[in-house]
Amino acid sequence: MSENSFKTTDDDSRARDEAAPEAGGGQALRPHAEDSFAEELKALAAADDRPRPERWRLSPWAVATYLLGGTLADGTVITPKYVGPRRIVEVAVTTLATDRALLLLGVPGTAKTWVSEHLAAAVSGDSTLLVQGTAGTPEEAIRYGWNYAQLLANGPSREALVPSPVMRAMAQGMTARVEELTRIPADVQDTLITVLSEKTLPIPELGQEVQAVRGFNLIATANDRDRGVNELSSALRRRFNTVVLPLPATPDEEVDIVSRRVEQIGRSLDLPAAPEGMDEIRRVVTVFRELRGGITADGRTKLKSPSGTLSTAEAISVVTNGLALAAHFGDGVLRSGDVAAGILGAVVRDPAADRVVWQEYLETVVRERDGWKDFYRACREVSA
Structure with missing residues (x-):
């Protein structure tokens, strides 16, 4: 490589560095918690008049409020970071x-x-x-x-x-x-x-x-x-x-966790809001909870569980990917077809054993469930 080639590379590198946003700035794909929620932490510190352990930014009470959410005396809303x-x-x-x-x-x-x-x-x-x-x-x-x-x-x-x-x-x-x-x-x-x-x-x-x-x-x-x-x-x-830390105790609690995190992630990725897709979020959570627990929500049908954990974090990933599909290849509204492939990938980790579990669940539970026909067809299409 010639000396000029090295010089061009150095100039290009310098130009990229100058154009890059500062670390921790608003352009970060995934800002640290202290940056994402800086205003809430500042409001809590200002309102916090309780004793603080040495070198703590907040009192234990304020730390718990930051995680669990609440409304301060001045009306500042602290969003829940943990639902449990x-x-x-x-x-x-x-x-x-x-x-x-x-x-x-x-x-x-x-x-x-x-x-x-x-x-x-x-x-x-x-x-x-x-x-x-x-x-x-x-x-x-x-x-x-x-x-x-x-x-x-x-x-x-x-x-x-x-x-x-x-x-x-x-x-x-x-x-x-x-x-x-x-x-x-x-x-x-x-x-x-x-x-x-x-x-x-x-x-x-x-x-x-x-x-x-x-x-x-x-x-x-x-x-x-x-x-x-x-x-x-x-x-x-x-x-x-x-x-x-336990799994979410109720379906509503898990739906709340998934929808909150998807909304936060979606904002950072410029994805559409998910209110019109709440039915799909609830379906994803229902599928995960039933297969994870080995029984349907009504307690009537026992199910085989797949090898994966089907965690809340995986449900968040499935819905986020679905929103991206809806935004870039659909009309922006989250639908069954947008989440079907993600669910299949989360459930079927072992191609031999898990595929049998998934097919049995589709045919015995999803197919017979009222209002789930579109979801059944979408899942059948990607499972074929």
């Missing part, structure tokens, strides 16, 4: 005000990550101190790493050390998050034991340690339904207060 039992949120918030870490446990799709992010945003004003757990997460992601150029040039020093999100949260008295803790290898998980019990993070290479300042705590999420799960050691589990 109030006591679960209160226990979670109270845990963060103590010296015990919080473990949000539940089957996939029960809003563990969503609740974790909003708790960190409300407590610390920053939800980005995050370690994403995977089978390949190294110990350095939880402790610290090194800038190897500086390490080789000058040897071990604080300048060469690259702090992890957990170390930064400890030093700043903020809330760290560890997502999918049970996906992290067991020996790496146990790196957290000293952090959570002694509230220190040793740096043996320097003969130093980082001590957590007041305000530090950690939220972890985990589930035991997915493959590749590593059980927590009893020593680590004792360092957490575990709060189990």
Whole structure:
């Protein structure tokens, strides 16, 4: 490649960088919670006259109100971020005000990550101190790493050390998050034991340690339904207060959750509003709940359940994809044909076993249900 080619590439790169919106601005595809709901957090902080733990942006009462929703004295409406039992949120918030870490446990799709992010945003004003757990997460992601150029040039020093999100949260008295803790290898998980019990993070290479300042705590999420799960050691589990997030208790509650999240996602993607598609949202939720529970809503017919979880999060995805189809290839109104393919993809994960379950459900339940003829035809068409 010629020198001029390199120059053109550099110029193009500079032009793209200058044209790009600032990080965290209104153009972000998925703004952080503290950015999306900045006005609500500001209003809560202004109205909040209750005691706040050290370095908390809000009192525990205000944090719970932020998650559960409510109306402030000045008329400001705080939208619900979590729809579920109030006591679960209160226990979670109270845990963060103590010296015990919080473990949000539940089957996939029960809003563990969503609740974790909003708790960190409300407590610390920053939800980005995050370690994403995977089978390949190294110990350095939880402790610290090194800038190897500086390490080789000058040897071990604080300048060469690259702090992890957990170390930064400890030093700043903020809330760290560890997502999918049970996906992290067991020996790496146990790196957290000293952090959570002694509230220190040793740096043996320097003969130093980082001590957590007041305000530090950690939220972890985990589930035991997915493959590749590593059980927590009893020593680590004792360092957490575990709060189990349940599936939505009623169909109406789940419909409310799905419609709210679809509306939020739709706004960020410039998709049409879904009021005229509420019938389809209710159908998606009904299908998921019946197949998930192994029985029809009226309790009369037992069903086989597919291999997938059919979570609320998956229902949100199905409806969002349906809205995109309606917007770009339809008349903008969510219809049965827009959600049928998404439902098929969510239900039939194992082509052999799940397809039998789906076909049986279509023919014995959907086909006979009053007012579902259009839905049955759409599902039959994509299932053929």
